[in-house]
Amino acid sequence: MSASDKTLADRTYRQLRGDIVNGRLAAGSKLKLEGLAQDYEVGMSPLREALARLMGDLLVVSEGQRGFWVAPLSLDELDDVSRVRALIETEALNAAIRNGDAAWERDVAAAFEALAAVEEHLPHTSEALPPEQLETWEARNRAFHAALVSAAGSPMLIKLRDLLYQQSERYRRVSLNVSRGWRNVHDEHRAIYDATMQRNALRACRMTELHLSRTAEEVRKAMAALAQDDDQVSGGKA
Structure with missing residues (x-):
């Protein structure tokens, strides 16, 4: 080529x-x-x-x-991706907290502050998020989670985490496209950030697990709602 x-x-x-x-x-x-x-x-x-x-x-x-x-989407794959991502992400975060230096802390803090600046303005109603704001949030959310694990010291671990994040993002978009309002995701990110800055690996990993499981549950509900809508449309055409 x-x-x-x-x-x-x-x-x-x-x-x-x-x-x-x-x-x-x-x-x-x-x-x-x-x-x-x-x-x-x-x-x-x-x-x-x-x-x-x-x-x-x-x-x-x-x-x-x-x-x-x-590639198709399925609830079985959602569960599998969520479970494996939690395993990989918490392992990477634990290593990053152990290995991270002052420069890593500054990078994590900057990424969190950028994300928080967007999340402070997220709606908590059924109001749809404007596409530009959604794209900004996605980019800063991706950067925050990447910064957290960036000091893990394992290129393979980071590569696997990135692949699983990409799969998770694809599923998360389903829930964001179904206008159901936003949960207080900023508090979840704040809890992960605070524990990470305190070098409390056990709590940081636990908060990450909860964050990922709540996201997966939101996606599951959204996929169920879409399936119900499809059934109603199909029934209406019968």
């Missing part, structure tokens, strides 16, 4: 990944190569390279010669 094709593959990979995680490409939908090449203005070779990388991220699946699909 030429250097230009490699650059195009990287760009297409990032665009496709964002569209899958954000739900713009629906779970379970067929990915038609001709349409993707036109939509993303890319040739077949870099497009296939991007899709291969997304398969490695578990965001795209392929069935023999039948083509590519956006």
Whole structure:
């Protein structure tokens, strides 16, 4: 692959990944190569390279010669992702608290302050969050959780955590797209942050487990609500 094709593959990979995680490409939908090449203005070779990388991220699946699909969502996978992410994230956080230096503390503090600046303005009603504000919150939430574990000292542990975070974000978007109001997620982040700054690994890991389990429960409720809506639409068409 030429250097230009490699650059195009990287760009297409990032665009496709964002569209899958954000739900713009629906779970379970067929990915038609001709349409993707036109939509993303890319040739077949870099497009296939991007899709291969997304398969490695578990965001795209392929069935023999039948083509590519956006990976489906399921409650079983939600439970599995949530359980394994909690194991990996708490292990990484425990190591980071043990190994982190003053620079790490400053990075965590800066990431938390940036996130808190957004969370102070989150609605606690059924009001939908504007897309721009949602994207800002997602970016700062991602940065905060990444900063917490950044001093873990294990590239493989960080890589696994990043993969699981990406899967979790995809599911979390489902709950954010169902307007049910926001729980007080800032208090949860504050509890994790305070325990981390106090170097209380046991409490920080416990608060992280609770945070992740509450998020998974919100997603489960949202998926159930969407399934009920689909049943009602199907019933109405019968």
